[in-house]
Amino acid sequence: MAQAALPAAPQAIWIRWAWLLPLALLPAVAGLPGEPASWSVPWVAPLGVRLGFAADGLARLFLLLVCGVGAAVLAYAPGYLRGHARLGQLMCLLIAFTLAMAGAILANDLLLLLLFWEATSVLSFLLVGFEHDNQDSRDSARQALLVTGAGGLALLAGIVLILLAAPGLRLGDLAHLDPAVLGDARFQAGVALVLAGAMTKSAQFPFHFWLPGAMAAPTPVSAYLHSATMVNLGVYVMARFDEAMGAVPWWEAALLAIGTVTALWGAVQAPRERDLKRILAWSTVSALGTLTVLIGLPNELGALAFAAFLLAHALYKAPLFFVAGNVDHATGTRLIDRMRGLRHGMPVTALAAVLAGLSMAGLPATVGFVAKDTIKAAKEVSGVLWMVEGASLLVSTVGVAIASVAAVRIFFGRPRHPAGHAPHEGGWRLALPPLALAGTGIVLGLFPGLAEPLVADAARMISPALGRGDASLETGWLLRIESFAVVWAVGAIVYAGWNRLHGLLDRLRFLDRAGPAAAYDAALRGLKQGAGSLARALQGRRLSRYLVATVVATVLLSAPWTVGLALPAPAPLGDGGAGVLVGCVTASLGAILAVRGRDTLGRLLGAGAVGAGSAVVFLFRGAPDLALTQLAVETVFVVVAAVALGRYRPGQGAGAAAARGGAWPIARLGAALAFGLLLGAVLLALSGRLQDSAMADYFLAQSVPQAHGRNVVNVIIVDFRALDTLGEIAVVMLAALAAWPLARRLPPGRSGG
Amino acid sequence: MNAQRSIMLETTVSFLYWVMLGAALWLLLRGHNAPGGGFVAALVAVAATAACALVFGAPAARARLPFGPLGLSALGLALAAASGLPALALGQAFLTHWWGELAVGGLALKVSTVLLFDLGVALCVWGALGGFCLRLLEGVR
Numbered sequence: 001m002a003q004a005a006l007p008a009a010p011q012a013i014w015i016r017w018a019w020l021l022p023l024a025l026l027p028a029v030a031g032l033p034g035e036p037a038s039w040s041v042p043w044v045a046p047l048g049v050r051l052g053f054a055a056d057g058l059a060r061l062f063l064l065l066v067c068g069v070g071a072a073v074l075a076y077a078p079g080y081l082r083g084h085a086r087l088g089q090l091m092c093l094l095i096a097f098t099l100a101m102a103g104a105i106l107a108n109d110l111l112l113l114l115l116f117w118e119a120t121s122v123l124s125f126l127l128v129g130f131e132h133d134n135q136d137s138r139d140s141a142r143q144a145l146l147v148t149g150a151g152g153l154a155l156l157a158g159i160v161l162i163l164l165a166a167p168g169l170r171l172g173d174l175a176h177l178d179p180a181v182l183g184d185a186r187f188q189a190g191v192a193l194v195l196a197g198a199m200t201k202s203a204q205f206p207f208h209f210w211l212p213g214a215m216a217a218p219t220p221v222s223a224y225l226h227s228a229t230m231v232n233l234g235v236y237v238m239a240r241f242d243e244a245m246g247a248v249p250w251w252e253a254a255l256l257a258i259g260t261v262t263a264l265w266g267a268v269q270a271p272r273e274r275d276l277k278r279i280l281a282w283s284t285v286s287a288l289g290t291l292t293v294l295i296g297l298p299n300e301l302g303a304l305a306f307a308a309f310l311l312a313h314a315l316y317k318a319p320l321f322f323v324a325g326n327v328d329h330a331t332g333t334r335l336i337d338r339m340r341g342l343r344h345g346m347p348v349t350a351l352a353a354v355l356a357g358l359s360m361a362g363l364p365a366t367v368g369f370v371a372k373d374t375i376k377a378a379k380e381v382s383g384v385l386w387m388v389e390g391a392s393l394l395v396s397t398v399g400v401a402i403a404s405v406a407a408v409r410i411f412f413g414r415p416r417h418p419a420g421h422a423p424h425e426g427g428w429r430l431a432l433p434p435l436a437l438a439g440t441g442i443v444l445g446l447f448p449g450l451a452e453p454l455v456a457d458a459a460r461m462i463s464p465a466l467g468r469g470d471a472s473l474e475t476g477w478l479l480r481i482e483s484f485a486v487v488w489a490v491g492a493i494v495y496a497g498w499n500r501l502h503g504l505l506d507r508l509r510f511l512d513r514a515g516p517a518a519a520y521d522a523a524l525r526g527l528k529q530g531a532g533s534l535a536r537a538l539q540g541r542r543l544s545r546y547l548v549a550t551v552v553a554t555v556l557l558s559a560p561w562t563v564g565l566a567l568p569a570p571a572p573l574g575d576g577g578a579g580v581l582v583g584c585v586t587a588s589l590g591a592i593l594a595v596r597g598r599d600t601l602g603r604l605l606g607a608g609a610v611g612a613g614s615a616v617v618f619l620f621r622g623a624p625d626l627a628l629t630q631l632a633v634e635t636v637f638v639v640v641a642a643v644a645l646g647r648y649r650p651g652q653g654a655g656a657a658a659a660r661g662g663a664w665p666i667a668r669l670g671a672a673l674a675f676g677l678l679l680g681a682v683l684l685a686l687s688g689r690l691q692d693s694a695m696a697d698y699f700l701a702q703s704v705p706q707a708h709g710r711n712v713v714n715v716i717i718v719d720f721r722a723l724d725t726l727g728e729i730a731v732v733m734l735a736a737l738a739a740w741p742l743a744r745r746l747p748p749g750r751s752g753g
Numbered sequence: 754m755n756a757q758r759s760i761m762l763e764t765t766v767s768f769l770y771w772v773m774l775g776a777a778l779w780l781l782l783r784g785h786n787a788p789g790g791g792f793v794a795a796l797v798a799v800a801a802t803a804a805c806a807l808v809f810g811a812p813a814a815r816a817r818l819p820f821g822p823l824g825l826s827a828l829g830l831a832l833a834a835a836s837g838l839p840a841l842a843l844g845q846a847f848l849t850h851w852w853g854e855l856a857v858g859g860l861a862l863k864v865s866t867v868l869l870f871d872l873g874v875a876l877c878v879w880g881a882l883g884g885f886c887l888r889l890l891e892g893v894r
Contacts, residue, residue: 624788628780632796636886640803644889708852708865709785717790718871722848725870726833729877733826736881740823740888 011078015091019074022067022098029063034457036172038108047111054108054172057457061307062105062229062236064454065314068440069228070098072318072433077220079429080325090130094224097123101229105236108170110159113237117155117201120230121148127225128217140216143520147210151200151234158193161186174244175464182244191241195254202234202288205262209517212269212281219325222277227284227321228314235291239306239462242295246463255296260391262289267398271498272505276324276334276406280317283360283402286395287313293388294375295462301378303462305371307455312371315441316359320406322434323353327410329430331421336405341415345423348431350411355438357407359445361400361491362484366445372396376483393487400491405498548668551675562678565685579620587613600645608638625713759808766808770817773801781875785867791874795882798875802883803890811891822884826877833873836866 038054055063074094081087100123104116122145129141162169165187166178181187198204203211214226225231238255245251266286273279291313294306326349327342328334343350359368379389417423425431444451460466494501512518538549573580590609597603611634619627699712699720709715717725777797784790806814818825837848852865 625790625793628788628793629796632793632800636796636800636803636882639800639807640886640889643807707850707867709867711784711786711788711790714784714790714871717792718785718867718874719850722837722850722870725874726830726837726848729833729874730830732878732881733823733830736826736885737823739885 011082012088015078015088018091018095019071021071021095022074023071025067026064026071029060029067030454032060032063034060034453034460036175036461038172040108048168049111050109052108052112052170053106054170055106056172056461057454057459058236058239058307058461059105061311061454061458062232063102065232065311066098066101066105066229069224069314069318069437070094072322072437073220073224075429076223076322076325076433077218079427080220080329081218086130090127090218090220093123093127093130094220097127097225097230101233104233108172110163110169110171113171114152114156114159117197117233118149118152120225120233121145121152121201124148124214124225124230127221128214130218130221131216134216137216140210140213144210144214146524147207147520148200151197151207153197154193154200155197155237158190158195158197161190161193165190171240174240175461177244182248188248191245191251194237194241195251198234198237199258200234202231202238202292203262203285204234204258204288204292205265206516206519208262208265208285209515209520211285212273212278213517215275215277215281219277219321219328222281223318223321223325226281227317231284231288232291232310232314235288235295235310238292238295239303242303242462243464246298252296252298255292256388259289259292259294259296260388262286262292263395264289264391267395268505268508269511270398270402271494271501272508274335274337274502276327276336276410277321279336279402279405280320280324283399284317286399287317290375290392290395293392294378297378299378299381300459300463300466301374301381303459303466304455305374305378306462307458308367308374308451309371310458311444311451311455312359312367312441315367315437315444316356316403319352319356319434319438319441320360322430322437323349323356323406326426326430326434327423329426330423331417333418333421336410339410339417339423340413341411342417342423343411344415345417346411346425346431348425348435352431352434352438353407353411355442356434357403359438359441360403360406361488362396363488364445365442367441367448367451368445370445370448370451372484396487397490397494400488401494401498404491404495409495409498548671551671555671555674555678558682559678562681562685565681567681567684568687576620580617583613583616583618583620585613586616589613601642604638604642604645608634611637623713625711762808766804770801770805773797773804777801777875781871782868784871791871792878795875795878798879799883799886802879803886806887806890811887815887818880818883820880822880822887824880826880826884829873829876829878829880831873832876833870836869836873839866 032055034057036054036056038052040050040052043049043051074091077090077094078087081090084090097120100116100119104113104120107113107116125141125145128144129137131137132141165184166173166181169181200207200210211226211231215222217226242251242255263286266282266284266289270279270282270286273282287309291306291309294302294309296302297305324334326346327339330346331339331342333339355366359366362368362372375392379392415423456466539546587610590606590611590613593606594603594610595606597606611630615627615630615634618624618630699716703709703712703715707715707719709719774797777794780789780797781791781794782789784794802814802818805817815822820828836850839851840849841847843849843851848870850865850867850870852867
């Protein structure tokens with residue numbers, strides 16, 4: 001994926017310096033008020049949709065991540081994909097994604113949120129499928145789009161329900177929601193659907209599987225979308241709703257259950273992988289589960305822990321993805337078995353990996369430790385179920401092991417790497433962004449007071465009850481050191497036995513066969529096969545089958561509307577009645593001959609007789625022009641068709657059997673009868689309704705004075721409606737042009753199968 | 754068609770071809786005041802072309818179509834469209850028809866852009882449908 005070192009191609013200036021823009025925005029974002037502030041302008045007034053934006057502490061924290069990690073990614077990408085023909089496209093998509101994320105976070109109106117939410121899904125699709133000449137990339141991109149797109153639909157349905165229950169509700173109003181609205185079943189159902197949407201976006205079990213798949217994306221994309229920002233959007237929405245829903249029993253139980261299962265699932269799957277990026281992806285799934293659990297914790301400290309862990313996770317996971325990208329860039333592989341001791345060739349990357357790894361493992365003096373400490377405190381206060389506690393212990397342990405793999409295993413020990421790929425740094429663009437992010441994590445770990453206002457303001461948006469004094473991030477780590485020590489020790493053991501664990505977990509193949517990912521594959525396959533079977537059933541490659549399908553569908557679909565149609569009373573035939581009768585009998589006999597005739601010529605003549613019979617009817621019903629035209633058309637048709645069809649030999653091939661009735665003759669007869677009766681009834685009913693003759697009277701009166709013609713039909717065609725006629729003859733000519741290549745020399749001897 | 758030629762058919766059709774075209778012209782000219790008109794005229798002409806193709810072969814019938822089938826069709830479309838242009842020059846809506854009388858000898862002939870329009874319809878349909886029939890018949894040995 002990564003390009004080998006090419007001669008430095010000149011890069012456009014905006015590509016080289018795009019990263020300065022989000023970086024310059026950082027102070028502005030940090031200066032946003034911690035208390036809610038909103039702006040709004042009317043947009044779609046009839047629907048009551050406004051372009052409403054709001055900023056508060058929670059939005060500020062998310063925006064800081066978007067801009068901070070965004071700056072790192074925009075600086076990193078031109079170095080990682082140096083010389084790639086579509087680098088400009090990638091940069092555009094990344095910038096557009098940054099804007100969409102900012103919009104989603106600042107949106108105050110629910111529909112506006114949905115708009116930006118969908119924008120991030122589409123951009124994620126484009127970014128995951130960036131290497132679109134690769135089948136894997138395309139499949140992964142489609143998977144991500146289908147899963148998160150389905151979630152987007154759930155979100156839309158949820159928002160509609162919520163707006164039905166509480167018209168004009170905005171995200172900012174959730175803080176002081178009317179209890180009557182909260183009790184509304186529509187609101188509850190709406191929130192459940194929103195939760196489902198958020199679960200797809202934040203890769204919660206059972207919708208998690210698209211996230212490891214999305215690792216087909218270029219590394220900068222994974223670092224940005226799939227660790228620090230987009231996948232957090234679902235968690236963000238959950239956090240927004242938590243304040244209103246906190247008192248509803250099912251909400252917290254659901255969050256705890258979903259989050260715990262997700263965190264466990266990620267922790268079990270991670271050691272089964274050998275690809276560094278996929279290992280990190282599973283650990284991201286696990287972390288997202290933990291975030292969901294923290295929202296579900298019923299006390300204020302849970303909110304604080306959520307905000308702290310969100311910050312810490314972004315500050316160690318994004319750099320680790322960058323590290324994986326650097327390793328890939330230098331050695332051409334991401335398989336952890338094929339490299340050791342890379343620190344000699346890549347000292348800066350190794351330093352970043354170690355710093356981020358320390359934070360991920362939650363060792364003291366890192367922001368990861370601060371977060372873990374807050375989590376621990378929150379869980380102690382809540383007194384959560386032992387299952388949640390046990391799961392979180394396991395998850396932390398595996399987290400320590402993963403951190404060790406990423407930071408120690410590949411960078412230390414006796415050097416080993418694929419031949420021909422001596423480890424080397426890829427320039428400042430590759431080396432510095434991970435170091436900057438990981439270094440920030442260490443600084444915030446050493447001085448938690450720096451992050452405290454940010455984290456506390458964000459947490460207060462989720463739990464307003466959080467007092468100033470409780471929101472301290474100062475760690476009392478000596479108090480809880482023993483439980484951490486257990487995690488570190490077990491984590492180290494897991495790390496030491498990583499290969500054995502891998503072999504052990506590798507036996508869990510049934511997870512691959514029965515897991516949600518397998519269900520997705522099966523559903524996709526089933527969809528294709530079902531569509532194929534349906535198409536084959538309906539499109540039998542035989543004209544008679546198409547006809548039966550069309551006729552039956554028409555009858556079934558239109559029959560309900562024909563009930564109650566008033567048929568006109570029978571009228572006497574009047575003048576020329578005998579002629580009309582002759583015409584009808586001729587047409588009927590012709591129809592019977594056309595269906596039951598012995599050979600092609602006879603059937604063709606029968607079809608011609610139908611036309612001739614109708615011409616006779618027209619003649620005696622005062623439409624001589626129509627009669628003349630009909631007769632001419634039928635004559636030409638029968639003659640030409642007789643010659644053209646002359647070379648088909650009747651009685652041979654499958655087509656002949658079908659033409660003579662084929663299977664189910666009675667059913668076909670029934671379908672034909674039903675269709676004929678239906679059509680006849682509809683025509684009769686409609687002709688009974690044609691009472692308004694103002695147009696006809698006008699044409700009759702004006703034909704001679706205005707158009708100097710006594711044949712009203714012709715006058716209408718060439719004068720009153722001349723423009724229509726001009727269009728029609730143009731269509732005739734186009735039809736001839738289109739048929740030109742089709743009609744040429746039909747292959748001889750083939751019966752129309 | 755086949756190698757079997759029919760003297761009787763050939764003689765009849767070579768005569769009938771022109772009769773049919775004459776009938777088509779008659780239908781075209783009378784169309785404004787009596788049953789007939791450009792479209793029916795064209796169908797009669799197509800029948801003439803088809804008959805010619807059946808007896809003398811498609812290439813012979815094609816040779817008798819002035820400008821070739823598609824050319825004839827295009828010419829008809831152009832004539833029909835052109836018949837609407839004088840109205841534009843007079844500042845009226847497109848396809849508002851113009852009527853006048855021409856004194857030829859002692860006769861007062863009514864002429865109009867309507868006739869031009871109807872002729873265009875006839876030629877366009879003759880070329881398109883006639884060409885399509887020829888196309889089908891060309892495939893037949």
